[in-house]
Amino acid sequence: MEGRAFILGNDIANDGHLMALEFALSRESDPEILRHQIFKGLDEALADQLTPGDLIVTGRRFAQGNPHIQGFIGLQGARIGLLTESIPSSSYRLAINAGVPLLPSCPGLRAQTTQGDILRVDFETGSVLNVTSGEELNFAPIPVHARAIIMAGGWPPMFKARLKQQKQSRERNHSGQKV
């Protein structure tokens, strides 16, 4: 993934900053609607400035607070990647389930990145190349099973695959019993 860096601070709230609580309460799940609502509580204009491939570079505890998935669906809808110094595990799981590519533990990256720098990120290896400055940093990638969920497009396709697997297993057992 390659795009511009948008730098945010520490303790960005899930409800209110990343996404207005109303969308969680109404259970909105349409990425086309939510992509236009991300970060409205923080910066009214940010959603319109982001283009696919851009990367949000944040400080500690990104999306802290009540874990609602709507903000992450919005990020996925906008095709945005996440590079956080840290992210609470509940929000980490939501990001995975929404299919948002991320590196959850990037200490020092924010300090070495300037707003608008072009970053090239390899989420499989954890490498972040700052194309603008030429500097490369390496962070821990997320585990293979979590990466597989993101690559599949989030939780729904993984759930479908597990359902299919279970059905096939039942059918095999059923035909085995007949024999």
Added chain:
Amino acid sequence: MSERGFTIVEKILSRVCKQNVYASSLVFPEAELVTMHDWYAANAGAALEAFGVERMFDPSRVLISTDHEPLAVSPGAAIRQQQVRNFAKKYNVGHFHDVGRSGLGHVFPVEAGLVRPGMFIAGYDTHVTNFGAVGAYGVAVLTEVTELLALGSVWQTVPETVRIELTGRMQKGVSIRDVAQRLLFTLDPELVDDAVIEFGGAGTAGLGIDARYTLCNTPTEIGARSSIVEPDKIVTDYLAERCSEPVDLLKADTDARYRAVVTVDLSTCEPQVSLPPRPENVADVSTVAGREIDHAYIGSCASGMLTDLRVAAELLRGRQVNPRVRLFVTPVSQEVARAAAQEGLMEVFIKAGAIITQAGCGVCAGGRIGPVAPGEVSIGTGTRNDPGRLGAHDATLYLASPATVAASAITGKITDARFLSGLVR
């Protein structure tokens, strides 16, 4: 992997997974009870249909409670309740507790004897952690709750554990809610993130089940995956008349491995208030004492238990809610409402001018009941105070103990209850 002792949650998941598992193992543990509230049940029903799931993995283990919006006061809410009823019927849900039947789904299952020490429970809500009050492991499953209903499990890593040793006794006029809020301030969120908090030590011996709900309720606000109080005789005694199944008091092994061990002296805590905009933004009540309020509420899965209502009623007895304030009181369950009525607490609230609402989550559930208006100031015993949590975005929301909230409702400004009860002059 070297053999070593187990934490409580490692013991629970080892039993459920039928193999020894330690922190960081990737597992698919089958839930022994799945809980869900009215605000998500209809969505879950629609999702099951969309994925072509015709039956749940085991509907007898599924519990749905209408607690977030028990009193429908809009056509939309009435339709949602209807959808929940239809969903429960269609999928033959084993434990469907409609409005007026039981109350808040993080508490009444324990009252009903459905939860035992050592059980693994998963549910759609972050406060499923309350079940740690009786030594059960409750974990929130959000987006994937449809998978949980269909297949009985979702992936998890076995969590690490942070052990908190409680020592000492609380001062008079200080409650467990104050301690729980103080912990949100003193614990590093990155230390407890995704960990189970295991409460133990001599200080737990003086804590009843109601206090243990509160203790297990709040750490999730700073990212803990769950909380468990090491079960003891208090749990055995509480469940004796409620639970027909054998009660096994799981303890951690002495050589269990913890992420950290923290000692907390209960005697050093003062009454606390969470300031806007987050629960962990905690200060001594003295720092905000005198701030005028418009709105107050006592209730929620953190502090709507009988013990909480008793504390509030003691302060409100013979006094009036300040004319500028509206005070909402919500018993956490039908059983608590009945007991509060029997003890005369309801009469105290009514005489004081408080508004008693249907058992459940009360005001805390997004402000659907008794919300705040723009610019108002609220103090309540809910779980969170993010902007917009109770309605208007620009309202100012404080969180505190039932005593502080009741005292503040009486005076019309944030008040240290110890002044009213004569403990402090």
